[in-house]
Amino acid sequence: MPVIIWINGGFGAGKTTLAAELHRRLPDAVVYNPEDVGLMLWKWMPPGGDFQHLPSWRELVVATALTLRRHHAATLIVPMSLIRDAYRAEILGGLADAGEEVLHVFLEVDAGVLRERLNARVTVPGRDWEPGALKLGMTGIDEMVTAAARQPEGTLMLRSDQLTPSELADEVLGAVGGGRVGL
Numbered sequence: 001m002p003v004i005i006w007i008n009g010g011f012g013a014g015k016t017t018l019a020a021e022l023h024r025r026l027p028d029a030v031v032y033n034p035e036d037v038g039l040m041l042w043k044w045m046p047p048g049g050d051f052q053h054l055p056s057w058r059e060l061v062v063a064t065a066l067t068l069r070r071h072h073a074a075t076l077i078v079p080m081s082l083i084r085d086a087y088r089a090e091i092l093g094g095l096a097d098a099g100e101e102v103l104h105v106f107l108e109v110d111a112g113v114l115r116e117r118l119n120a121r122v123t124v125p126g127r128d129w130e131p132g133a134l135k136l137g138m139t140g141i142d143e144m145v146t147a148a149a150r151q152p153e154g155t156l157m158l159r160s161d162q163l164t165p166s167e168l169a170d171e172v173l174g175a176v177g178g179g180r181v182g183l
Helices: 015-025 035-044 055-072 085-097 111-122 131-139 141-150 165-177
Strands: 003-009 075-079 102-108 156-159
Touching (some): 003 015, 003 085, 003 165, 015 102, 055 075, 055 085, 156 165
Parallel strands (some): 003 075, 003 102, 102 156
């Protein structure tokens, strides 16, 4: 069954790690990072702030996801934080309105664990994590933790601080295979 697996959660929640584990198990899937759309937009306009605030970013994220899913892969894996309720509704709703099956996964993590994970990113050899990204991640931790309570009905809520990436992938694939897809 064609599906878009949207992996949501705070910075450091494990979205990229889960996406990699899912892709390892589903090698024909396409992993789509909407941050690339923001970086593309910043090539044409001065970078500044969070590109999620740009209506053009949100529109292009939906259009790109639809094109990738329809023309290149039955399964699209999208690791991207959508903490603002209106932006999440706009993007995931746009995908569903276009007839796509969407499994929305939200990775819950305690604030202390998020802080530890974000601080660890700075010290990983060979991995440059921009200081601005660290600051943005750290200042939004409380908002990201409280966002878990505001996720729409049908969201697959998973504790990434209690499950391994393999166990998280098992849960996601079980939800897809068990028909628990759609908003």
